[in-house]
Amino acid sequence: MTIKKGTALEKLVAQSARGDSESFKVLFDLLHGRIFAYVRSRTGGHDEALDTTQQIFIELWKALPRFHYQSDAAFHGFLFTIARRQIIGTYRKRDTSTFSLRDAEEPVAEGENIEEEDEIMRALTVLDDITKEIIVLHHWSRYTFGEIGAMLGMMENAVRVRHHRGLVTLKATLTNKEI
Amino acid sequence: MKDTIKEILESNAPSVRLSDRARMWSGIEAAIYSAHGTPSPFTQFLYTRKIIAAVGILAFVLLGGGATVVAAEAALPGETLFKVEQAIEHVRIRLATNDVRRAQLAHSFAEERLSELRTIVGKRGEGSSKDGEDKRVQAAVTALVRVMEESNMSITAREKLYANLFSEIDSINIDVTVEERKNSEKKDDRVKVRRDETGSKIEIKNGGLRTLIEKRNGEVFIEEGRYDLEHLDEASQIKSNIESEKQSEVRGIGGRKDENRDETLRDDGEQGRKNN
Numbered sequence: 491m492t493i494k495k496g497t498a499l500e501k502l503v504a505q506s507a508r509g510d511s512e513s514f515k516v517l518f519d520l521l522h523g524r525i526f527a528y529v530r531s532r533t534g535g536h537d538e539a540l541d542t543t544q545q546i547f548i549e550l551w552k553a554l555p556r557f558h559y560q561s562d563a564a565f566h567g568f569l570f571t572i573a574r575r576q577i578i579g580t581y582r583k584r585d586t587s588t589f590s591l592r593d594a595e596e597p598v599a600e601g602e603n604i605e606e607e608d609e610i611m612r613a614l615t616v617l618d619d620i621t622k623e624i625i626v627l628h629h630w631s632r633y634t635f636g637e638i639g640a641m642l643g644m645m646e647n648a649v650r651v652r653h654h655r656g657l658v659t660l661k662a663t664l665t666n667k668e669i
Numbered sequence: 670m671k672d673t674i675k676e677i678l679e680s681n682a683p684s685v686r687l688s689d690r691a692r693m694w695s696g697i698e699a700a701i702y703s704a705h706g707t708p709s710p711f712t713q714f715l716y717t718r719k720i721i722a723a724v725g726i727l728a729f730v731l732l733g734g735g736a737t738v739v740a741a742e743a744a745l746p747g748e749t750l751f752k753v754e755q756a757i758e759h760v761r762i763r764l765a766t767n768d769v770r771r772a773q774l775a776h777s778f779a780e781e782r783l784s785e786l787r788t789i790v791g792k793r794g795e796g797s798s799k800d801g802e803d804k805r806v807q808a809a810v811t812a813l814v815r816v817m818e819e820s821n822m823s824i825t826a827r828e829k830l831y832a833n834l835f836s837e838i839d840s841i842n843i844d845v846t847v848e849e850r851k852n853s854e855k856k857d858d859r860v861k862v863r864r865d866e867t868g869s870k871i872e873i874k875n876g877g878l879r880t881l882i883e884k885r886n887g888e889v890f891i892e893e894g895r896y897d898l899e900h901l902d903e904a905s906q907i908k909s910n911i912e913s914e915k916q917s918e919v920r921g922i923g924g925r926k927d928e929n930r931d932e933t934l935r936d937d938g939e940q941g942r943k944n945n
Contacts, residue, residue, distance in 0.1 A: 511701060518694060523685055530683035539683070544693040548700045579767050607681045629675065630682040661674040 500559050507554040514554075518547055525573055527630035531614060531622065532577050546576045563640035566633065570641050613663045621656040624649055745785050746812045747805035755812065768821055775820030779830050782813035786834070790841050810834065810845050 502520075505513035525546055530539040549572050557568055614622050623642065627633045635653065639646040685693070744750035758778045765771040786809040793802050813834060817827050838845050863872045871882040 511698065514701070515694065515698075518697065519690075522690060522693065526685050527683045536683070540685070540689055540693060543685075544696045547693070547697045551697070551701045606677075607683070610678065610681045625678070629678040657674050660678070664674065664677065 499562050499565065503554065503557070503559050503565055506551070507557065514551060521569065522547070524631035524633070525569070528570070528573060528623075528626055529577060531611070531626040531630065533580065538580070542576055542580050545580075546573050549576060563637050566637055567641045570627075609664070613660050616659060616663050617656050621652050621659075624653050625656045625660070628653060745789060745805070746782075746809035747789075751808075751812070758816070762820070772820060772822045772826075775816060775822045776826050779813060779816045779820070779822070779826075782809065782816055783830060783833055783837070785809055786813060786837055790837060793841070806841065807845055810838065 499520075502513045502517045506517055522543060526539060526543045529542045529546070530536065533539045533542055546569075550569060553568075553572060557565070559565060614625065617625065620642065624638055627638045627641070628635065633641070635649045636646050638644075639649045642649070644652075744754050758774075762771050762774050762778075765774055786806070789802075789805050789809050793806075813830070817830055864870065865872075869884045
């Protein structure tokens with residue numbers, strides 16, 4: 491999935507903010523995969539991630555009229571702020587004190603047959619929150635390091651360094667698990 | 670390791686099935702049309718105003734307006750500081766983290782408005798002119814209606830508040846305009862049907878109209894029109910918007926009902942001719 495840079499996204503955002511649901515549908519089609527991948531990495535299950543993603547887009551629709559478009563990166567930052575808040579809200583509703591994946595997932599019995607995707611999810615829990623977010627945003631949500639830097643308020647180089655270290659840790663973790 | 674770590678990661682990226690995507694969009698579409706409506710181009714202007722108001726109030730408090738804000742909390746509708754109180758409440762609702770909290774806040778503010786209305790009503794006749802008092806009652810009513818109508822509080826909570834509001838208005842016997850009431854009724858377009866425990870009474874609420882259907886000694890009485898009652902075998906079916914006549918009385922079952930209605934109409938016609 492690729493999002494056309496520049497005016498295309500700006501136009502969709504502006505039209506959606508004016509209440510054009512057709513434009514918002516296009517925006518949803520373009521972005522739901524990115525958001526879902528991110529949400530899935532932060533929540534316990536597939537269905538919960540779908541519900542949360544849906545709610546994020548509802549919140550985005552409500553919030554768009556007060557968003558002033560400056561750049562694609564600023565819009566993605568705005569969207570991911572809504573996503574983070576919604577994920578926190580989801581966990582608050584569940585009366586969970588933390589929203590770490592470590593707590594969300596149940597321990598796995600030794601010798602149990604685990605799907606590769608689940609194994610990746612577990613390996614990601616080894617990383618600290620920021621590094622995990624960078625890995626997920628880059629490899630699953632397909633954002634560039636520059637865009638991730640803008641979203642997280644970090645320098646692009648710092649994002650790259652964290653990303654590299656994260657991959658090394660993940661590789662070590664997954665090699666031990668022998669995927 | 671069968672591949673590079675990047676390939677493993679990317680080949681396991683969570684994805685959304687087409688059916689899930691359609692389900693999600695259907696939920697989003699329903700939410701944006703039913704719960705909040707389509708934002709109009711004017712909404713942008715309102716939001717801008719709200720943001721300006723929020724920043725203004727924050728700056729005001731930071732610059733030493735704290736005492737005024739405290740005083741504003743005790744202000745009553747019609748008083749100058751009351752607008753500050755309303756603005757603060759508005760900002761608090763806007764800043765709430767989720768819809769549930771927003772509804773709770775709106776509900777507590779609405780109850781505060783009701784309490785203020787009662788205070789104003791209680792103070793009537795204590796010096797100020799009748800005209801001034803009536804204006805303050807009107808301001809209190811408008812403030813209460815506004816907080817209810819602009820909120821996402823539940824229809825049940827809203828109905829209770831409206832019931833209290835109208836009971837308060839009835840008790841003071843003055844003319845009060847409740848302009849937004851029609852909007853409230855439009856929002857609740859559900860037809861509600863409630864049966865009592867014995868099954869002999871059925872209450873139907875539809876768009877603000879209440880109809881009571883009661884079965885007594887084998888006869889069925891309809892307190893208010895708009896509904897026709899048909900008995901088919903052992904089951905009862907209610908059809909709405911068929912009849913508009915009021916105080917219609919339906920006797921017996923099945924075809925007898927129609928015979929009675931025809932007879933009534935014929936009698937009316939004969940009576941009309943006699944009158945002429």
